[in-house]
Amino acid sequence: MNIPPAYVLTLSGILFALGVIGVLIRRNAIVIFMSIELMLNSANLALISFARTLAPAQEAFRGHVFVFFVIAVAAAEVAVGLALIVAIFRSKESIDVDEVSSLRG
Amino acid sequence: MVLLEVVQGGGLFAYAPLIIALPILGLITNIIFGRRLGERFAGIVASGAVALAFVIAILQFLALQVHPEGVTIPIAEWISVGSLSIPWSIKVDTLSTTMMLMVTCVSMLIHIYAIGYMHEDVRFQGDPGRYARFFIFFNLFVAAMMVLVSADNYLMMFVGWEGVGLCSYLLIGFWYEKGEDGIGNAVAGKKAFITNRIGDFGFLIAMFLIFGAVGSLQFDQVFHWVHEQGLANVGVISVATLFLLLGATGKSAQLPLFVWLPDAMAGPTPVSALIHAATMVTAGIYMIARSAPLFDVAQSTANLVAWVGAVTALFAATIAVGQFDIKRVLAYSTISQLGFMMAAVGIGAYVAGMFHLVAHAFFKALLFLSAGSVIQGVEHGHHHIEHGDGKPFEPQDMRNMGGLRSRMKVTYWVYLIGALALAGLPPLAGFFSKDEILADANMENMGVYILLAAAAFLTAFYMGRQILMVFFGKARSEAAAHATENPPVMTIPLIALAGLAIFGGVLNLPGVHKLTDWLARTIEHVHATEFNVLVAGLSVLFALIAIGFSWQLYGRKTMKEGDPDPLRKILGPIFVGMENKWWVDELYDFLFIRPYVAISWFLADVVDWRFWHDWFHDSVLGSAYRNGSRWLAQVFDLGIIDGIGNGLGNITDWGSQRLRVLQTGYVRNYALAVLVGGLLVLSYFIFG
Amino acid sequence: MTIDLILFVGLALISIMAAIAMIVSRNAVYSVLFLVLNFLTVATLYLLLNAAFIAIVQITVYAGAIMVLFLFVIMLLGTERESIGGRIRWQIPLAIVLGLALAGELAFVLLRNDIAQGSLADLSVEFGSPASIGRVLFSEYLVPFEVTSILLLVAMIGAIVITQKQRREGK
Numbered sequence: 001m002n003i004p005p006a007y008v009l010t011l012s013g014i015l016f017a018l019g020v021i022g023v024l025i026r027r028n029a030i031v032i033f034m035s036i037e038l039m040l041n042s043a044n045l046a047l048i049s050f051a052r053t054l055a056p057a058q059e060a061f062r063g064h065v066f067v068f069f070v071i072a073v074a075a076a077e078v079a080v081g082l083a084l085i086v087a088i089f090r091s092k093e094s095i096d097v098d099e100v101s102s103l104r105g
Numbered sequence: 106m107v108l109l110e111v112v113q114g115g116g117l118f119a120y121a122p123l124i125i126a127l128p129i130l131g132l133i134t135n136i137i138f139g140r141r142l143g144e145r146f147a148g149i150v151a152s153g154a155v156a157l158a159f160v161i162a163i164l165q166f167l168a169l170q171v172h173p174e175g176v177t178i179p180i181a182e183w184i185s186v187g188s189l190s191i192p193w194s195i196k197v198d199t200l201s202t203t204m205m206l207m208v209t210c211v212s213m214l215i216h217i218y219a220i221g222y223m224h225e226d227v228r229f230q231g232d233p234g235r236y237a238r239f240f241i242f243f244n245l246f247v248a249a250m251m252v253l254v255s256a257d258n259y260l261m262m263f264v265g266w267e268g269v270g271l272c273s274y275l276l277i278g279f280w281y282e283k284g285e286d287g288i289g290n291a292v293a294g295k296k297a298f299i300t301n302r303i304g305d306f307g308f309l310i311a312m313f314l315i316f317g318a319v320g321s322l323q324f325d326q327v328f329h330w331v332h333e334q335g336l337a338n339v340g341v342i343s344v345a346t347l348f349l350l351l352g353a354t355g356k357s358a359q360l361p362l363f364v365w366l367p368d369a370m371a372g373p374t375p376v377s378a379l380i381h382a383a384t385m386v387t388a389g390i391y392m393i394a395r396s397a398p399l400f401d402v403a404q405s406t407a408n409l410v411a412w413v414g415a416v417t418a419l420f421a422a423t424i425a426v427g428q429f430d431i432k433r434v435l436a437y438s439t440i441s442q443l444g445f446m447m448a449a450v451g452i453g454a455y456v457a458g459m460f461h462l463v464a465h466a467f468f469k470a471l472l473f474l475s476a477g478s479v480i481q482g483v484e485h486g487h488h489h490i491e492h493g494d495g496k497p498f499e500p501q502d503m504r505n506m507g508g509l510r511s512r513m514k515v516t517y518w519v520y521l522i523g524a525l526a527l528a529g530l531p532p533l534a535g536f537f538s539k540d541e542i543l544a545d546a547n548m549e550n551m552g553v554y555i556l557l558a559a560a561a562f563l564t565a566f567y568m569g570r571q572i573l574m575v576f577f578g579k580a581r582s583e584a585a586a587h588a589t590e591n592p593p594v595m596t597i598p599l600i601a602l603a604g605l606a607i608f609g610g611v612l613n614l615p616g617v618h619k620l621t622d623w624l625a626r627t628i629e630h631v632h633a634t635e636f637n638v639l640v641a642g643l644s645v646l647f648a649l650i651a652i653g654f655s656w657q658l659y660g661r662k663t664m665k666e667g668d669p670d671p672l673r674k675i676l677g678p679i680f681v682g683m684e685n686k687w688w689v690d691e692l693y694d695f696l697f698i699r700p701y702v703a704i705s706w707f708l709a710d711v712v713d714w715r716f717w718h719d720w721f722h723d724s725v726l727g728s729a730y731r732n733g734s735r736w737l738a739q740v741f742d743l744g745i746i747d748g749i750g751n752g753l754g755n756i757t758d759w760g761s762q763r764l765r766v767l768q769t770g771y772v773r774n775y776a777l778a779v780l781v782g783g784l785l786v787l788s789y790f791i792f793g
Numbered sequence: 794m795t796i797d798l799i800l801f802v803g804l805a806l807i808s809i810m811a812a813i814a815m816i817v818s819r820n821a822v823y824s825v826l827f828l829v830l831n832f833l834t835v836a837t838l839y840l841l842l843n844a845a846f847i848a849i850v851q852i853t854v855y856a857g858a859i860m861v862l863f864l865f866v867i868m869l870l871g872t873e874r875e876s877i878g879g880r881i882r883w884q885i886p887l888a889i890v891l892g893l894a895l896a897g898e899l900a901f902v903l904l905r906n907d908i909a910q911g912s913l914a915d916l917s918v919e920f921g922s923p924a925s926i927g928r929v930l931f932s933e934y935l936v937p938f939e940v941t942s943i944l945l946l947v948a949m950i951g952a953i954v955i956t957q958k959q960r961r962e963g964k
Contacts, residue, residue: 084955
């Protein structure tokens with residue numbers, strides 16, 4: 001399929017920006033977390049796009065392998081992060097990140 | 106014999122420094138040990154030191170027989186600055202040795218006398234511990250006097266001059282807490298010192314002038330210069346000698362600076378005898394005799410010297426006639442006789458002056474010591490009768506004496522000898538010395554002669570008056586009636602001095618002129634005075650007439666207790682003047698002392714205290730300082746410096762308050778900040 | 794307008810809208826579901842880009858496991874609703890502005906990049922297949938692979954430890 005890589009990368013950039021906005025706007029910790037996953041995902045898209053651009057060179061596979069690892073690490077990160085959110089919820093009864101402001105100076 | 110060989114070799118001169126060292130050694134010994142080892146020890150050490158000094162003086166005399174031109178023995182280099190060189194050397198020549206011999210001999214006798222006298226006196230005054238101190242001062246005096254007479258330049262002489270002045274002050278005020286109002290003796294000492302100081306000022310100015318003209322203060326160099334260039338510089342020499350005269354006037358108690366000597370009688374009698382009769386007061390005469398070459402050139406000043414001496418002689422004699430204190434009579438007599446000496450050196454009769462100086466030392470010391478003996482005898486009598494009515498008793502007032510001839514025989518006889526010597530009756534020493542002066546005055550200056558002859562007349566008169574009042578007639582007080590003679594330690598020196606008074610005339614008998622020849626070695630233009638029979642005869646005649654007058658007034662009908670003095674009726678107001686010393690002290694007080702005290706009071710109180718201290722220091726300086734420091738403290742320190750300190754704190758506080766806003770505690774804000782940072786970095790990489 | 798481009802644009806639009814919907818949705822469960830949609834569209838894009846293996850991994854792991862985990866937690870915590878707005882006034886406008894700026898910058902860069910302009914070469918079927926990925930994975934990248942497995946183990950343990958209830962003392 002002959003899609004200009006530039007467009008894919010642009011889409012990746014837009015998705016990333018949307019992920020950033022999501023992190024900054026939302027107060028729900030889980031939604032923030034999901035925005036972070038969105039950002040990761042957009043990075044994966046960019047990697048795959050570059051891998052396709054470089055194909056059929058041998059090092060093109062590196063992009064795919066990288067994405068594989070990113071997904072694995074994202075999974076581990078989600079597990080731990082959600083465990084943290086659960087632990088915070090236990091003490092604060094809320095997952096509103098604005099509640100976690102006791103370091104306010 | 107060995108001594109002759111040594112003498113001929115001139116080796117004896119080397120002992121000359123001992124003449125100063127021995128008294129100093131004596132006084133140091135007394136300072137260290139005197140109080141601890143007792144009166145006898147202190148007295149013997151002091152007298153022994155002076156006696157040894159007398160021996161040294163004799164040795165110098167012997168040495169001078171062989172080398173009559175004398176030597177100068179250097180001891181040390183005192184001042185050496187630029188062109189001014191003042192070495193300390195001892196000049197042993199005939200003139201200085203004459204003084205050395207006389208001073209050490211008389212001092213020795215008086216020291217021995219003082220051993221006994223002070224023993225009584227410290228008990229009478231109530232402080233036996235002060236005995237040693239007396240002899241320390243006495244020895245110091247002898248040492249200073251030796252420095253004076255042995256000096257070979259004007260400045261060293263001045264050192265001795267000041268030294269004897271100091272000792273005089275110390276000894277006059279020996280009983281410093283006694284006297285009128287509890288400070289009378291100290292005041293007398295102060296008066297002596299200050300009056301002397303005026304004279305010293307003259308001496309200093311003279312030294313400056315001499316140094317300025319000659320370039321040196323050494324006697325030989327100055328006299329050499331006078332010989333070479335004296336006639337061309339008569340003006341300078343005249344002024345210098347005028348100031349030397351001022352110095353001599355102060356030290357030798359001439360007009361107008363004689364007022365200290367009568368008050369100096371407040372000191373113990375040995376002091377009066379030694380310092381104020383025989384030695385210190387003669388320093389002025391000695392100084393003029395030493396400066397003979399200068400006075401030979403400055404005839405006008407020499408003339409003035411003679412007139413000052415003559416007028417003083419007559420003036421003091423008149424006062425002596427009206428005095429009732431036994432020591433005061435002798436004090437004014439001393440002033441009068443010093444006038445004789447001054448007149449002699451003024452007319453150029455240096456030998457006559459020195460002759461009279463030595464003879465007068467003998468019989469005036471004798472008279473003073475005898476007077477002391479009389480006073481102590483009367484005090485003994487006073488103690489015996491146990492102060493009956495509580496009235497204050499004056500042991501020195503002649504009106505409280507009388508009839509002591511029978512009670513104090515030795516004292517009477519020696520006193521008589523001294524009085525006759527003073528009156529100038531042959532063959533006692535006083536006749537020859539005074540007659541030589543009169544003969545010289547007759548030749549040189551008639552006016553001076555007349556004044557001196559009148560003074561001699563009065564001298565005989567008041568001595569007769571004194572003898573008759575004290576020793577003849579009936580005792581006018583209980584104390585006199587019980588007076589006792591004094592122990593030998595006091596009477597033996599008296600007898601020795603009486604011997605000197607009798608035989609002292611041999612020094613310069615007319616025709617033999619030993620002293621003239623002796624002094625001619627040192628002083629130039631010395632001539633032997635011919636014996637003037639007319640003058641001699643007139644003076645003896647006047648003396649006898651004067652004694653006759655005194656017999657008429659005081660001997661025929663002796664005064665009884667409470668009688669007024671017969672002269673009072675005869676002379677009336679003149680006698681009152683005599684008795685009150687012609688109000689000279691009162692005049693000085695009015696003319697000088699009161700304005701001076703007023704000025705110094707003004708300066709002290711108004712200028713120094715009120716203006717300077719109160720206004721200037723307190724108001725001006727003090728308040729300026731206070732305001733300055735207040736400004737520094739408040740405006741500068743509190744305001745600016747504290748302001749800076751506080752300001753920094755405030756700024757930090759303000760800044761941190763503002764920056765605090767960033768610490769919201771919200772994670773999303775921090776994430777936003779991260780985004781902003783990331784955007785900036787990205788922009789930099791893209792666009793930069 | 795080739796079929797590729799049309800497909801791409803459609804998929805892109807869907808993914809963007811799903812992302813926006815995820816962000817603005819009040820209901821957390823809706824956000825999860827929109828994210829899943831996003832992932833699915835991206836997986837389809839992977840397929841279009843000859844990354845078959847990755848596409849399937851995306852769907853199974855990301856959309857299937859991770860999102861399900863999110864759903865579990867949302868259900869556990871019971872926080873579906875969220876209050877409107879926030880306590881920080883400038884946060885939302887500023888965030889949108891800056892986010893758009895970021896997007897703009899990225900677009901600016903990416904659209905001018907040379908390497909991104911050219912056309913793509915033809916590929917064999919083997920490219921992006923599990924076999925080829927596996928071949929590389931287990932030869933060149935063996936160590937990272939093993940380390941990743943340990944990482945996953947640690948994450949598991951970590952998750953259990955963090956969420957453990959505190960034991961009371963002396964029981």
